[in-house]
Amino acid sequence: KQEVTQIPAALSVPEGENLVLNCSFTDSAIYNLQWFRQDPGKGLTSLLLIQSSQREQTSGRLNASLDKSSGRSTLYIAASQPGDSATYLCAVSNSNYQLIWGAGTKLIIKP
Amino acid sequence: DGGITQSPKYLFRKEGQNVTLSCEQNLNHDAMYWYRQDPGQGLRLIYYSQIVNDFQKGDIAEGYSVSREKKESFPLTVTSAQKNPTAFYLCASSPTGGGQPQHFGDGTRLSIL
Numbered sequence: 001k002q003e004v005t006q007i008p009a010a011l012s013v014p015e016g017e018n019l020v021l022n023c024s025f026t027d028s029a030i031y032n033l034q035w036f037r038q039d040p041g042k043g044l045t046s047l048l049l050i051q052s053s054q055r056e057q058t059s060g061r062l063n064a065s066l067d068k069s070s071g072r073s074t075l076y077i078a079a080s081q082p083g084d085s086a087t088y089l090c091a092v093s094n095s096n097y098q099l100i101w102g103a104g105t106k107l108i109i110k111p
Numbered sequence: 112d113g114g115i116t117q118s119p120k121y122l123f124r125k126e127g128q129n130v131t132l133s134c135e136q137n138l139n140h141d142a143m144y145w146y147r148q149d150p151g152q153g154l155r156l157i158y159y160s161q162i163v164n165d166f167q168k169g170d171i172a173e174g175y176s177v178s179r180e181k182k183e184s185f186p187l188t189v190t191s192a193q194k195n196p197t198a199f200y201l202c203a204s205s206p207t208g209g210g211q212p213q214h215f216g217d218g219t220r221l222s223i224l
Contacts, residue, residue: 103151
């Protein structure tokens with residue numbers, strides 16, 4: 001059974017720092033991996049989607065990598081800003097195209 | 112603007128009562144999903160539908176029911192059989208299944224009176 005883990009559960013860093021969020025999964029037979037952002041009391045916004053054949057995707061200050069063999073993905077945020085404060089969730093898509101979710105990392109960027 | 116609308120934003124359920132959460136999308140997406148989110152846990156799939164008049168149970172379907180009579184609408188009923196319904200409920204849609212990015216509504220927070 002696929003399990004997705006995100007560590008740490010919470011992270012607080014000063015504004016301007018570069019940071020990395022981690023996501024690990026137990027079964028490497030995935031269709032794709034997605035990173036989402038969730039603001040308090042809100043729905044989710046898709047940030048990046050990496051197909052199983054890809055190694056990374058970039059969007060602005062965000063870069064997501066995927067290493068299927070080791071069951072790991074990272075989300076790199078460059079030059080962090082207070083507006084980046086949110087919970088970041090990763091999810092993997094299995095062969096039935098359902099998403100298996102991590103519990104998220106709550107990120108706080110201190111001005 | 113295209114998007115997903117969930118209503119109401121807050122909902123309270125009395126003992127033994129069924130309540131229905133609304134989800135409407137104008138993105139012309141075929142697939143729609145209902146998730147439950149509890150503190151400290153990942154989202155869990157309740158039901159999903161890949162086409163009108165068809166839907167499948169997710170991991171935690173017990174105590175819930177859905178319908179998909181129209182492409183735009185995928186309402187979720189939380190029945191009295193669901194003994195622990197307090198949670199944040201999220202509706203999503205995607206163009207088809209196949210792991211495409213899902214678009215989310217702003218959620219409904221359900222509490223017990």
